[in-house]
Amino acid sequence: MDTNNKVLLGMSGGTDSSVAALLLQDAGYEVTGITFRFYEKNDDTEYLDDAQDLCKRLHIPHIVYDARKAFKEKIIRYFISEYMAGRTPVPCTLCNNFLKWPLLRDMADKLNIFYLATGHYVKKNFIGKHWHISCGADRDKDQSFFLWGLPQDILERMLLPLGELTKTRVREIAAERGFLKAAKKKDSLGVCFCPMDYRTFLKEHAPHGSIAPGHFYDTDGKIIGTHEGYPFYTVGQRRGLGINLNKALFVKDIFPRENKVVLSGSLQDLEKNEICLKDWNITNPAALLEKDDVIIKIRYRKQANRCTVHLTEDNQLRVELHEPLASVASGQAAAFYRKDIVLGGGIIEAAFP
Numbered sequence: 001m002d003t004n005n006k007v008l009l010g011m012s013g014g015t016d017s018s019v020a021a022l023l024l025q026d027a028g029y030e031v032t033g034i035t036f037r038f039y040e041k042n043d044d045t046e047y048l049d050d051a052q053d054l055c056k057r058l059h060i061p062h063i064v065y066d067a068r069k070a071f072k073e074k075i076i077r078y079f080i081s082e083y084m085a086g087r088t089p090v091p092c093t094l095c096n097n098f099l100k101w102p103l104l105r106d107m108a109d110k111l112n113i114f115y116l117a118t119g120h121y122v123k124k125n126f127i128g129k130h131w132h133i134s135c136g137a138d139r140d141k142d143q144s145f146f147l148w149g150l151p152q153d154i155l156e157r158m159l160l161p162l163g164e165l166t167k168t169r170v171r172e173i174a175a176e177r178g179f180l181k182a183a184k185k186k187d188s189l190g191v192c193f194c195p196m197d198y199r200t201f202l203k204e205h206a207p208h209g210s211i212a213p214g215h216f217y218d219t220d221g222k223i224i225g226t227h228e229g230y231p232f233y234t235v236g237q238r239r240g241l242g243i244n245l246n247k248a249l250f251v252k253d254i255f256p257r258e259n260k261v262v263l264s265g266s267l268q269d270l271e272k273n274e275i276c277l278k279d280w281n282i283t284n285p286a287a288l289l290e291k292d293d294v295i296i297k298i299r300y301r302k303q304a305n306r307c308t309v310h311l312t313e314d315n316q317l318r319v320e321l322h323e324p325l326a327s328v329a330s331g332q333a334a335a336f337y338r339k340d341i342v343l344g345g346g347i348i349e350a351a352f353p
């Protein structure tokens with residue numbers, strides 16, 4: 001598509017996308033807002049009214065697109081089936097890379113709008129003829145970890161008005177411009193369809209009777225306690241096990257078929273030196289593969305390990321860790337970085353000591 005001055009902005013009704021709308025308009029773009037109906041807890045649609053009100057005040061068109069069926073099929077079903085398979089899903093990563101941004105692109109194509117925007121706290125950079133996501137200036141809000149899967153045709157069309165800003169400044173901008181409701185909105189917490197407690201969600205939504213109490217085992221195969229059902233546990237988990245042996249215990253392995261959860265008293269027992277990824281995406285293979293200065297992150301915060309990434313003949317990404325990494329759960333996402341630049345990522349298929 002040819003470049004034009006138009007931008008389709010994903011609007012959640014929250015502070016960030018509201019300020020993104022203001023900033024894009026200030027910069028001279030012809031903005032259209034779009035709100036996807038992904039999931040509505042207790043049928044609450046206030047977010048639609050908030051996005052619509054803001055668009056009215058800014059005199060920009062606003063579209064509502066019902067994506068609830070796609071969200072249910074692609075994200076919620078996947079979320080439940082991953083836990084039922086003993087894995088740890090990453091719904092926000094999947095939604096961003098394989099639903100939200102592709103939907104934005106497809107809708108923009110239909111409307112002949114070139115640019116795509118959101119209120120994500122990330123930047124983008126053009127390096128070695130390839131577009132890359134990079135960390136947002138606000139390190140606490142940086143969302144680069146969630147966007148490793150975006151293809152070039154989306155990256156090149158992205159506008160990211162909040163990349164250089166802090167959340168504090170974003171709230172100030174909303175207040176200064178008289179958008180007080182947007183300025184004061186709470187930050188969204190965790191997964192949108194079960195922000196606090198995924199266990200309650202699983203109890204309500206997993207197939208009836210599929211989650212039952214079972215046994216905790218030690219690494220020698222001895223029963224050491226009772227658990228509430230294997231889907232309620234994640235490899236590496238320490239808290240909330242409901243077992244007290246006067247020492248720290250970690251979930252080492254989960255065996256769904258036997259409803260068996262193995263605990264270990266030593267974090268070293270959980271350490272892995274190699275990780276295999278599926279559903280991966282690489283921005284520029286020459287910048288990532290076989291290099292020794294790449295960082296892998298498997299958690300949103302506070303973890304960064306050096307690694308070397310190999311592409312095997314059967315098209316798997318094999319990650320050789322330079323130092324071992326504990327608590328690697330299959331199903332989780334891994335993102336590769338060089339400094340602030342996202343080089344790609346994938347979903348953890350398996351990890352090896």
Ligand SMILES: Nc1ncnc2c1ncn2[C@@H]1O[C@H](COP(=O)(O)OP(=O)(O)OP(=O)(O)O)[C@@H](O)[C@H]1O
Binds near residue numbers: 010016017018
């Ligand atoms: N339902 C939605 N429809 C369209 N775009 C959305 C929707 N939800 C989120 N987005 C876009 O994705 C961005 C990141 O969403 P996320 O939920 O991770 O962040 P957030 O901090 O809650 O953002 P906000 O303050 O705008 O609600 C939002 O800023 C917005 O641009």
